[in-house]
Every structure is written in structure tokens, then in C-alpha cells.
Amino acid sequence: MAYGTGGCVKEDIRKDEEKPSENQGLHHEDLALKTAAHYFGEELLPALGISGIVEYIAPTETVKLEARQMYQDFNYVMEDRSWSHLEFESDSVTDEDLRRFREYEAAVSRKFGVEVVTYVICSSKVKCLKAQLKVGINTYRVKIVRLKGRNADLLFRRLEEKRRRGERLERADFVSVLLTPLMSGESPIGERIIKGMKILRDAKGALSAEEQEKMLAVLYTFADKFVSEKELNQVKEMIAMTKLGKLLVDDGIEKGIERGLEQGLEQGMKALTETCKELGVDFRQTVEKVKIRFGISEEEAQEAVRKYWQ
Structure with missing residues (x-):
């Protein structure tokens, strides 16, 4: 499994002249999403099988003529100037989802004059996976990303055995922990995220404080996308005592x-x-x-x- 090389992902600092002045409803999760987006671009795209080099983070909102906004999860401008658009799905990928992604791509392509590829990152509990939609004479396609071939429960057991033997966890171990919500296994996704946060919380010395906070932001983002409100509140309680919290x-x-x-x-x-x-x-x-x-x-x-x- 290939992992990222720790490169620096820049933010797109271009002004969006079409952005409306009225407030569109900001959320306290914005900071965590922004931090997680950086880490995804720096480290996790290769681990998810998404090829290409990220140049910078692209805008995640697209203004439509109907004076409404469409929000994407993560957008990246790649080295070849195309865009990689990441979406997170926790239940199923439906025709309606594909229509929405297609609309995003069309709006972004028209506004910025770029090619867009959508990657749908699915949690382990997603059962229905639709990757294409027939629209008239055209067929719209997305790329489905999940880690069904890896088992989160086995990974946690392996890391626990490693710690019991007194072996130090490596950086690659912590990166694997971040991906457990996308893996197969019997344990609930919320439980995996909480276990992962505990492992990261005890990683002092193995990771820099900055990287530790970025990794926590990734798990927080997965919680925000994939778990119930009750489980999300448990995650918030865990993260409250950290610098990120x-x-x-x-x-x-x-x-x-x-x-x-x-x-x-x-x-x-x-x-x-x-x-x-x-x-x-x-x-x-x-x-x-x-x-x-x-x-x-x-x-x-x-x-x-x-x-x-x-």
C-alpha cells in the first residue's frame, strides 16, 4: 500500500467574484474540514488509490444561476490542472447522488474551464454502489473508493498486539488507522473512530503535534460524514480536550x-x-x-x- 510523502498542499487564494455577499450558514466544522482537506491532499489520496499530484485545494462551493449554492466535500487542483472532486457517502450511491455529482462537475467545468473526476469515498456499511448513470446518449461515471479488502478489526488487533510487545507504532500505522472507517469489519464505524482517536491521543513522540492534530481532524471529518448524532457527540467529547477541539x-x-x-x-x-x-x-x-x-x-x-x- 503506497502512502503520501508529506508534501505541502496549498490553498487556492483566488477570489471568487461570483460568491454572494450574504451569509450562507457557516458551521464550526469548517475548521476541521479545512484541516482534513489539507491532510487528505498531502497524505491520503495515494493510500486510497487516487493517482496524480495535488497542486492546491480548490473552492468547494459553486454558485448557480438560480442564486443557490452547491457544496462539494473536497476539491483538489491536480498537477495536470484537472480537478479531483471527493464526495463521502455513508449509506448508498443512488441515481439521485449521481445526478447531483454530474451537476457539480458541469457547473465547475463551465465556471473554471477544467476537467473534473469525482471520487466517491464510501464507508464500510455502504451496500448499494452505483458508479454510472445513463443520461440520454451519454453515460456519466464516477470512481468508487472503498477499502473492503482490508479489515479494521484485524488492524486494531494487530496494533494492540504490537503495543503489548512494547513495539513502537510507526507513522504508517497511524495513517492506516485513519482509513479504518472505509474498511470492512464487524465493529461500528463510530467505535472505530473513537478507537482511532485514542490511539492518536497516545501517539506523543511518534508524531509531531501538528500532524497529530491533522490526523484527528481527518477522523473528526469521517465522524461528521458517517456516524449518528449520538456517536458524533461522543467524538466531540473526546476531541474537546485537544488543541484541535x-x-x-x-x-x-x-x-x-x-x-x-x-x-x-x-x-x-x-x-x-x-x-x-x-x-x-x-x-x-x-x-x-x-x-x-x-x-x-x-x-x-x-x-x-x-x-x-x-
């Missing part, structure tokens, strides 16, 4: 405030309270953040938080 909370809070302040001070306090609660910040800490952020008294902050703490 703190950045996610801070980033989410700031974006929540920005959204609310566009509609006035009261909406700003409402947005901050709701965002803090969603991110697992407790009542007392939320009161403190509202008090500091809006320059109000302790009593006023408590009253505001209590009003929106539902």
Missing part, C-alpha cells in the same frame, strides 16, 4: 457571534449562547463568555443566557 470551539463561537451580530446585539447574544451549548460549553462558562464579549454585567449575562438556554 479548543480551536473548533473558538472558531464556532466566533462564527456564531458574527452571524448573530448581523441581526443586532440581542441576536448576537442568542447566537453565542446557542453555539456554546451546541459545542458543549457549560452554562457558567457561557455566561462568562457573554459577559466579556458584550461588556455587560454578570446579572445581565445570566439573564441573557438563561433566556436562550433551552
Whole structure:
């Protein structure tokens, strides 16, 4: 199995002149997705059998004439100037999915004048895998990516035995852990992600702090795409004490405030309270953040938080 070489993936810093000015609903997951996108481009595409060299990350939103936006998961500009478009699917790949991917490709190709190949990255539980769609005289195709030939349960057992023997886990072991949600096996995907996070959390010394955070971001992204809300909350609890977790909370809070302040001070306090609660910040800490952020008294902050703490 070939792995990436740790290259640097740049972001596309070109301004999108067609991007609408109105807020389209930012999420606190944006930071994790951005971090994961970098690591996917640097390391994981070769491990998934996706060939070519990534030049930089491309825009992931496409503006349509109907004044709506279409969001893709990850887009990369390759060395040959074509685009590789990654989509994540957790249940099945249907005709409707293929129509949506085809629409993405057409919009991107027309807007940027490029060729696009869509790779659909499937979790281990996907049963129905459609890779092509007949449309009139044309046949639209995507490339399905999954690791059914590798077993996540066997991998975790092998790594546990390695640790019991006192052997140090190698970097390739940690990269394999990131791919367990795509492998076969009996264990639920949420359980694999949590196990993987525990392994990464204990990887001090084997990985740099920066790479550790990038790997955690990849697992967080898989959780966001593939698991239930209950399992995602467990993942959030695990990641909360890490540097990435703190950045996610801070980033989410700031974006929540920005959204609310566009509609006035009261909406700003409402947005901050709701965002803090969603991110697992407790009542007392939320009161403190509202008090500091809006320059109000302790009593006023408590009253505001209590009003929106539902």
C-alpha cells in the first residue's frame, strides 16, 4: 500500500467574484474540514488509490444561476490542472447522488474551464454502489473508493498486539488507522473512530503535534460524514480536550457571534449562547463568555443566557 510523502498542499487564494455577499450558514466544522482537506491532499489520496499530484485545494462551493449554492466535500487542483472532486457517502450511491455529482462537475467545468473526476469515498456499511448513470446518449461515471479488502478489526488487533510487545507504532500505522472507517469489519464505524482517536491521543513522540492534530481532524471529518448524532457527540467529547477541539470551539463561537451580530446585539447574544451549548460549553462558562464579549454585567449575562438556554 503506497502512502503520501508529506508534501505541502496549498490553498487556492483566488477570489471568487461570483460568491454572494450574504451569509450562507457557516458551521464550526469548517475548521476541521479545512484541516482534513489539507491532510487528505498531502497524505491520503495515494493510500486510497487516487493517482496524480495535488497542486492546491480548490473552492468547494459553486454558485448557480438560480442564486443557490452547491457544496462539494473536497476539491483538489491536480498537477495536470484537472480537478479531483471527493464526495463521502455513508449509506448508498443512488441515481439521485449521481445526478447531483454530474451537476457539480458541469457547473465547475463551465465556471473554471477544467476537467473534473469525482471520487466517491464510501464507508464500510455502504451496500448499494452505483458508479454510472445513463443520461440520454451519454453515460456519466464516477470512481468508487472503498477499502473492503482490508479489515479494521484485524488492524486494531494487530496494533494492540504490537503495543503489548512494547513495539513502537510507526507513522504508517497511524495513517492506516485513519482509513479504518472505509474498511470492512464487524465493529461500528463510530467505535472505530473513537478507537482511532485514542490511539492518536497516545501517539506523543511518534508524531509531531501538528500532524497529530491533522490526523484527528481527518477522523473528526469521517465522524461528521458517517456516524449518528449520538456517536458524533461522543467524538466531540473526546476531541474537546485537544488543541484541535479548543480551536473548533473558538472558531464556532466566533462564527456564531458574527452571524448573530448581523441581526443586532440581542441576536448576537442568542447566537453565542446557542453555539456554546451546541459545542458543549457549560452554562457558567457561557455566561462568562457573554459577559466579556458584550461588556455587560454578570446579572445581565445570566439573564441573557438563561433566556436562550433551552
